[in-house]
Amino acid sequence: MTEDQVPEILSRLPTRISDVVRPWAEHSPDHPALLEASGAWSYGQLASTLAETQSWLTDSGVRPGDRVMIVCENCRAFVVIFLALAAIDAWPVLVNARLSAREIDEVRNHCGARRVIYMTSVSPHAMAHAKRHGAAIEAVLNLGSIGVAALDENVAPEPIGANVAERVAALIYTSGTTAAPKGVMLTHKNLLFVAAVSARIRSLTPDDRLYGVLPMSHAVGLSVVLLGTLLSGATLYLASRFDPMTAPAALERNQLTVLLGVPYMFAQLLQYAELRRLTSLRFPALRIISSSGAPLQLAVKSATESLFGLVLHNGYGVTECSPTIAQTRVEKPCTDTSVGPVFPGVEVRLLGHDRRPVGRGEVGELQVRGPNVMKGYYHAPEETAAVIDADGWFNTRDLARLEQGNLFLVGRAKDLIVRFGFNVYPAEVEAVLNAHPAVVQSGVVGRSLDADEEIVAFVQLLPEATLTTNELAEHAARSLAPYKRPARIVFVPTLPLTPTGKIAKAELANLATQIAAARDTGGCSRR
Amino acid sequence: MNRAEIEREVRNFLINNFLFGRADALPEDGSLQGEVIDSTGAIELVMFLQNSFGINVEDEEVAVPENFDSVKSIVHYVEKKLRSKT
Numbered sequence: 007m008t009e010d011q012v013p014e015i016l017s018r019l020p021t022r023i024s025d026v027v028r029p030w031a032e033h034s035p036d037h038p039a040l041l042e043a044s045g046a047w048s049y050g051q052l053a054s055t056l057a058e059t060q061s062w063l064t065d066s067g068v069r070p071g072d073r074v075m076i077v078c079e080n081c082r083a084f085v086v087i088f089l090a091l092a093a094i095d096a097w098p099v100l101v102n103a104r105l106s107a108r109e110i111d112e113v114r115n116h117c118g119a120r121r122v123i124y125m126t127s128v129s130p131h132a133m134a135h136a137k138r139h140g141a142a143i144e145a146v147l148n149l150g151s152i153g154v155a156a157l158d159e160n161v162a163p164e165p166i167g168a169n170v171a172e173r174v175a176a177l178i179y180t181s182g183t184t185a186a187p188k189g190v191m192l193t194h195k196n197l198l199f200v201a202a203v204s205a206r207i208r209s210l211t212p213d214d215r216l217y218g219v220l221p222m223s224h225a226v227g228l229s230v231v232l233l234g235t236l237l238s239g240a241t242l243y244l245a246s247r248f249d250p251m252t253a254p255a256a257l258e259r260n261q262l263t264v265l266l267g268v269p270y271m272f273a274q275l276l277q278y279a280e281l282r283r284l285t286s287l288r289f290p291a292l293r294i295i296s297s298s299g300a301p302l303q304l305a306v307k308s309a310t311e312s313l314f315g316l317v318l319h320n321g322y323g324v325t326e327c328s329p330t331i332a333q334t335r336v337e338k339p340c341t342d343t344s345v346g347p348v349f350p351g352v353e354v355r356l357l358g359h360d361r362r363p364v365g366r367g368e369v370g371e372l373q374v375r376g377p378n379v380m381k382g383y384y385h386a387p388e389e390t391a392a393v394i395d396a397d398g399w400f401n402t403r404d405l406a407r408l409e410q411g412n413l414f415l416v417g418r419a420k421d422l423i424v425r426f427g428f429n430v431y432p433a434e435v436e437a438v439l440n441a442h443p444a445v446v447q448s449g450v451v452g453r454s455l456d457a458d459e460e461i462v463a464f465v466q467l468l469p470e471a472t473l474t475t476n477e478l479a480e481h482a483a484r485s486l487a488p489y490k491r492p493a494r495i496v497f498v499p500t501l502p503l504t505p506t507g508k509i510a511k512a513e514l515a516n517l518a519t520q521i522a523a524a525r526d527t528g529g530c531s532r533r
Numbered sequence: 534m535n536r537a538e539i540e541r542e543v544r545n546f547l548i549n550n551f552l553f554g555r556a557d558a559l560p561e562d563g564s565l566q567g568e569v570i571d572s573t574g575a576i577e578l579v580m581f582l583q584n585s586f587g588i589n590v591e592d593e594e595v596a597v598p599e600n601f602d603s604v605k606s607i608v609h610y611v612e613k614k615l616r617s618k619t
Contacts, residue, residue, distance in 0.1 A: 251579070470580070500551075
């Protein structure tokens, strides 16, 4: 699609996210909307359940402007409760059930939840949180068994603005890989804009069947996958978690046409293929595979493309941008790890240290402006003002460069390691390590060392690999300048991940500090 | 191979590969999957079972939670597979 189609898309957006169901319920009520292992709903059934759920929520004391937290993993009950809350002007607060008790409670307290609802039928983690909070586990409508916590009578509803499209449709707390969690307020228009443009880029039709395996408590799963599917009248196969051992069967059995994942998922599918000694994994119905959420390594991209016989597309975004900022195009695939051209309807600029635009091809801090940019952080006006300027530019704090119209992510400004006074981008070191055939993935962090930083690499190897740290260090030395080489390589069984599948850098940084302390006292061990 | 030997091997694998050698962190109830073994771990576990016990673990068997939820269920699964080989 082209930039000049954006005004037409914007003019035809529904007002509310819950409005995406009605046209298809009227046009093709028997067409499947949501599938999961426990059953399916057509668009007609989804519409009627949506209406009943709105009444149930209102009758149970939820008012416009109330924050209602959903402790969720993907399932039909989550979809309908989320849409019903938005329909009655309550604010859905989406949290991944896999978060710790501390993280869940922090969000609940910060948002001032009027009620908390738990997707207990698909998530043992949600069940554990429900029990911990003393929630009632009950069968509601045809949603199955869900957890419902007591009403908090002490919270006040937020005022409701006159412009419906600009009202908050989802409150998503950032994963906290770089800072303390912040509540990102996304409006109906934010989410629908990204859903509509994503769907147009991929030419989604009612014949499409998407794999709904990215968590919908996060922005990609919510706008691109869930709302993009429903806006197109397509079908969504919901999975509460990704399992590489069962994903191939799900793709085959459900004749799925679109698989949107994170690099980690594709790396796992490569491992699955190795386990089963498969050189190709072909699904006749599958037409698009795409990655986002974390840097895509060229080795993973190439191997995945060879395995699937399809181009692995790449995209980039942040929660505050609902989330998409750039996306490779189906009609113009990239052979490198670029995240593609800027998303239609979105402006970007790259600024240098002097806050002026950088020269052509140079690395700068990426700023974004457009209908995808959030309303702000909840109850945090100073933090909002720190990232969105008076002209509406949102500062991603990511470092990027533009090359022939394609955006390349260089790293997180905050992740930057300064070694011997030189800038080291962890993504570059990770790319070199990951290129070794025995490496599954790696996470590189800096560890403070007097006035310098030491580079520490955590590396996950293939299960049967016999590689030593010295051999990997030699491999890195062949491709990296001395100041970029890891001072220490640590093999780990798996890398800690955030719920969205990103490598948890903060956790690795803590681990690097602990390892250094143990080393200093002679007690360090490694696998 | 008897049950005690199978259990010892399974325990050692889980403790050394997923728990950094902390035997006390191995849950005895049915919460192994998700808590100790993530999705990548599932592939490692299957590889270990196939190589160590000479059995073939099918994809659909991994999808059955009861097979790999606890040390006890894994041992039971291996015993069943070994019996079906004879």
